[in-house]
Amino acid sequence: MEQFSTICVVGLGLIGGAMVKTIKNKTDLRIYGHNRTKAVSEKAKAEGNIDGIFPDDISANEIDLWILSLYPDACISFVKEHLSEMKPGAVIVDCCGTKTKICNALTDVCETAGVHFIGGHPMAGIEKSGYDASFAGLFDNASMILCKLDSSDEASFERLREFFPKLGFGYVKESNPTEHDRVIAYTSQMAHVVSSAYIKSDACKIRYGFSAGSFKDMTRVAYLNETMWTELFLENREFLLAEMEEYISHMREYRDALKASDEEMLCKLLKEGRLCKEADIAGEEKLKRERNNE
Amino acid sequence: MEQFSTICVVGLGLIGGAMVKTIKNKTDLRIYGHNRTKAVSEKAKAEGNIDGIFPDDISANEIDLWILSLYPDACISFVKEHLSEMKPGAVIVDCCGTKTKICNALTDVCETAGVHFIGGHPMAGIEKSGYDASFAGLFDNASMILCKLDSSDEASFERLREFFPKLGFGYVKESNPTEHDRVIAYTSQMAHVVSSAYIKSDACKIRYGFSAGSFKDMTRVAYLNETMWTELFLENREFLLAEMEEYISHMREYRDALKASDEEMLCKLLKEGRLCKEADIAGEEKLKRERNNE
Numbered sequence: 381m382e383q384f385s386t387i388c389v390v391g392l393g394l395i396g397g398a399m400v401k402t403i404k405n406k407t408d409l410r411i412y413g414h415n416r417t418k419a420v421s422e423k424a425k426a427e428g429n430i431d432g433i434f435p436d437d438i439s440a441n442e443i444d445l446w447i448l449s450l451y452p453d454a455c456i457s458f459v460k461e462h463l464s465e466m467k468p469g470a471v472i473v474d475c476c477g478t479k480t481k482i483c484n485a486l487t488d489v490c491e492t493a494g495v496h497f498i499g500g501h502p503m504a505g506i507e508k509s510g511y512d513a514s515f516a517g518l519f520d521n522a523s524m525i526l527c528k529l530d531s532s533d534e535a536s537f538e539r540l541r542e543f544f545p546k547l548g549f550g551y552v553k554e555s556n557p558t559e560h561d562r563v564i565a566y567t568s569q570m571a572h573v574v575s576s577a578y579i580k581s582d583a584c585k586i587r588y589g590f591s592a593g594s595f596k597d598m599t600r601v602a603y604l605n606e607t608m609w610t611e612l613f614l615e616n617r618e619f620l621l622a623e624m625e626e627y628i629s630h631m632r633e634y635r636d637a638l639k640a641s642d643e644e645m646l647c648k649l650l651k652e653g654r655l656c657k658e659a660d661i662a663g664e665e666k667l668k669r670e671r672n673n674e
Numbered sequence: 675m676e677q678f679s680t681i682c683v684v685g686l687g688l689i690g691g692a693m694v695k696t697i698k699n700k701t702d703l704r705i706y707g708h709n710r711t712k713a714v715s716e717k718a719k720a721e722g723n724i725d726g727i728f729p730d731d732i733s734a735n736e737i738d739l740w741i742l743s744l745y746p747d748a749c750i751s752f753v754k755e756h757l758s759e760m761k762p763g764a765v766i767v768d769c770c771g772t773k774t775k776i777c778n779a780l781t782d783v784c785e786t787a788g789v790h791f792i793g794g795h796p797m798a799g800i801e802k803s804g805y806d807a808s809f810a811g812l813f814d815n816a817s818m819i820l821c822k823l824d825s826s827d828e829a830s831f832e833r834l835r836e837f838f839p840k841l842g843f844g845y846v847k848e849s850n851p852t853e854h855d856r857v858i859a860y861t862s863q864m865a866h867v868v869s870s871a872y873i874k875s876d877a878c879k880i881r882y883g884f885s886a887g888s889f890k891d892m893t894r895v896a897y898l899n900e901t902m903w904t905e906l907f908l909e910n911r912e913f914l915l916a917e918m919e920e921y922i923s924h925m926r927e928y929r930d931a932l933k934a935s936d937e938e939m940l941c942k943l944l945k946e947g948r949l950c951k952e953a954d955i956a957g958e959e960k961l962k963r964e965r966n967n968e
Contacts, residue, residue: 503883503884503885503886504886505886505887522886523883523884523885523886525883525884551883553882553883553884555883555884559880560884562877563877563880563881563884564884565877566875566877566878566881567877567881567884567885567886567888567889568884568885568886568888568889570872570875571872571888571889571891571892572888572944573925573928574868574872574892574925575888575892575947576928576943576944576946576947576948577921577924577925577927577928577947578864578865578868578921579947579950579951579954580920580924580946580947580950581860581864581917581920581921582920583856583857583859583860583861583917584860584950584954585953585957586853586857587857587860587861587954588847588957588958588961589797589817589819589845589847589849590797590817590819590847590849590854590857590858590861590862591797591817591861591862592797592798592799592816592817592861592862593799593894594861594862594865594866594869594894594895595861595862595865597865597891597892597894597895598865598868598869598891598892599951599954600887600888600891601888601891602947602948602950602951603948603951603952603955604944604947604948606941606944606945606948607941609944610937610940610941610944613932613940614932614935614937614940617932617935620932621929621932621933623875623877624925624928624929624932625929626874626875626876627871627872627875627925628922628925628926628929630871630874631867631868631871631918631921631922631925632922633871634867634870634871634918635915635918635919635922638907638908638911638914638915638918639915641908641911643904643908646904646907646908647900647901647904649870650866650870650898650900650903650904651900652870652874653869653870653871653873653874653896653898654870654896654897654898654900656873656874656878656896657873657893657896657897658897659879660873660878660881660893661897663879663882664882667882667883
């Protein structure tokens with residue numbers, strides 16, 4: 381399968397910064413960067429993490445692979461602005477946290493222009509943001525989700541499936557925008573909502589000396605970029621709203637059982653949760669065995 | 675200050691098991707164990723983690739310090755059953771997750787009998803339970819909370835404050851049952867409720883390949899001992915109920931903002947959570963500096 385030789389990462393924040401640092405660190409591909417605030421791309425170049433800056437040092441028609449690490453709307457604008465200059469057959473993959481909107485906006489437009497868009501979502505992150513917080517190795521053993529529509533280019537999808545493990549990803553998950561957005565509403569977006577709501581208790585202010593691992597786990601991702609998450613939440617409104625409703629109704633069951641001092645019900649609710657967790661662990665172990673046998 | 679020389683740990687589950695293993699590992703004190711299922715104390719003795727079994731190898735009036743690692747009601751029963759045989763001046767500390775009930779039940783009864791009860795709560799744990807899952811080092815750098823009433827014996831409190839750091843605890847937090855139960859309802863009990871409710875989403879069953887650190891953090895403590903937590907929740911009903919109500923009302927704010935597609939409000943709610951987390955991190959760093967200067 382044809383390999384990529386020249387890559388441009390657009391948006392050198394935490395994810396884009398980690399992309400250029402990882403590509404430079406783990407491959408010998410030519411890697412270019414573009415960032416709205418140019419001082420960041422200049423720093424990346426001075427540090428040797430990119431070979432040059434787009435568009436100063438390379439033109440769009442020399443790029444084989446574009447990795448977009450901007451907010452969703454900015455990704456769409458960037459592609460539409462540069463599409464006519466892009467190399468025929470070039471592949472574009474984004475890193476946004478929701479997939480329906482961007483895949484719908486770009487897949488067919490790109491195909492018509494002879495360029496191939498595939499939706500991507502690297503399942504990695506830390507609480508900090510920005511280029512300076514990024515590092516090669518952020519993606520080690522993480523899952524890279526790739527989403528296609530019926531009209532997506534199959535060959536480009538396969539090229540990306542081969543490419544991302546070279547950056548340290550442990551697994552490439554094949555999905556579609558609807559499945560992705562439904563599940564991500566739960567695994568990622570809800571985790572941020574829950575953490576954000578959890579840390580607001582008045583008791584938090586006097587929690588020092590009273591907290592162990594579970595408090596830390598619950599509140600870690602409350603430290604978030606509210607602008608980015610607001611955009612992601614609104615783009616995924618239906619799925620996230622459904623998760624919130626389901627979750628609030630579960631919370632009410634525990635509240636009602638405790639209010640009624642209903643020992644049997646409380647124990648039943650907690651046991652159900654424990655069994656869900658056991659099933660989840662078993663499912664993960666099964667998946668690991670399958671991957672090891674691949 | 676007078677040191678303890680002979681200790682008996684009652685209940686050799688995860689916490690009691692870790693207590694005997696840690697005491698054997700880090701001190702040269704004489705350590706005895708008692709467990710309802712005797713095979714466990716016999717195993718602990720055979721492994722050399724205890725010097726003997728109570729009451730087979732030692733009598734109650736030889737024990738300086740009792741560490742109770744049973745469920746709350748069982749702790750109270752054990753003390754009442756053995757109080758008359760205990761050595762005058764002996765100290766009893768428990769490891770239960772709530773403190774009001776046990777401190778009220780035992781403090782004055784023990785003082786009257788010439789024995790000193792202090793409420794304790796080691797802020798450490800893992801998802802597994804039982805002696806076999808326990809290990810020396812479980813308490814390393816953890817916080818040990820000690821609670822007293824006005825009628826508690828001050829000298830015994832101070833002896834325990836000196837004792838626990840020898841087991842690896844990083845910090846002894848002085849508190850009272852009311853403060854303890856209020857804050858623990860939030861930092862520990864609510865974390866278990868939230869995790870238990872979170873894992874019940876239907877989306878969890880198809881989450882493989884779509885989850886990163888935040889999902890793992892949110893669901894870790896859903897794997898719990900429902901019998902123990904039900905008892906703890908009911909004992910701390912008022913404080914936990916207040917936390918649940920506050921939390922559900924926060925969750926509703928996010929839900930309502932998303933339902934109304936109210937971008938400004940959603941961003942405001944997330945920002946408030948982020949600022950709470952920043953304040954929490956700053957508070958923790960301040961505390962660390964103060965402890966380092968002690």
